[in-house]
Amino acid sequence: MxxxxxxxxxxxxxxxxxxxxxxxxxxxxxxxxxxxxxxxVSWSGSGALPGVGTAPPSAPPPSPTPAACPESGLSVRQGEQEAAMGLRVLQIVVVNCGAATRTVRGHPAVRLLDGDRRPLDVLVSEGSSGIATVPRFDAAPATVTLKPGERATTALLWRNLVTDPSVRATLGEFLEVTVSGGDRPQVIALDGGVDLGNTVKVGVAPWAAYR
Incomplete structure (x- = not known):
């Protein structure tokens, strides 16, 4: 046609x-x-199309919740550790996390706990306890006044010494601390632990102002 x-x-x-x-x-x-x-709609050419057969975006993980301030207004935490020729000193810090002025005096009551938070058979006593001559541990107890946010310190003293290899060495992984009489004990995890070996003897320093 x-x-x-x-x-x-x-x-x-x-x-x-x-x-x-x-x-x-x-x-x-x-x-x-x-x-x-x-x-x-923009698509790169790989994977599923946006909004088709895909799950909604997940929410960001929640921020960690800060530890609550105890009723006493005094929060315990681990401080620095020093070591020299088998001698160990571990600083323990208390912070006034409340809104009122607090005081601490004397020595805290402490107990070493194992990984299951069971008490260990350890002799804990005030002062240097014959472990070593450390003047701070044998200082006279004093009252330390803490305004909100201020700190005080105590410390643990021990020797890491294995005298009998047939006996399992003692390791404290948690520490129970009672800041002063009438307060509820607080348990903190110990970074590195208290490695007593076979000596099972710990000295405790009195509270002092944080420096």
Whole structure:
């Protein structure tokens, strides 16, 4: 079948117009359905399309909750540790985490606990207890006044010495501390522990102002 020259000239125009009319009709139908306000979606070409068959984004992990301040207003924590030729000194710090002024005096009551928080058979006594000559441990007890946020320190003294290799060495992994009489004991985990060996003897220093 042959077409006139005029119809042949219009053929390219028809080829362009008809698809455009089809697209316009599809858009009009989508608009009537309420889908015309969609935002453009970006896709890299790998994985699932955004929003299709994917789980909603997970919420960020919660921030760690700070430890509550005890009713006494005094919070116990581990301080620095010093070691020299088998002699060990572990600092224990108490912080006034309350809103009122507090005082501490004398020596805290302490107990060493194992990894299951059971008391160990250890002799704990006030002062240097013949372990070594350390003046701070044998200082006279004094009253330390703590304003909110201020600290006081005590310390533990022991020797890491194995005198009998057939006996299992003693390791304290937790420490129970009662700051002063009438306070509830607090248990803290010990970083590195108290490695007593076979000596099972610990001295305790009196409370002193934090420096």
């Amino acid at each position: 042959r077409f006139s020259p005029r119809i042949r000239r219009l053929a390219p125009l028809v080829t362009l117009v008809v698809p455009a009319l089809v697209v316009a009709a599809i858009v009009a139908v989508d608009a009537a359905r309420g889908d015309g306000a969609r935002s453009p």
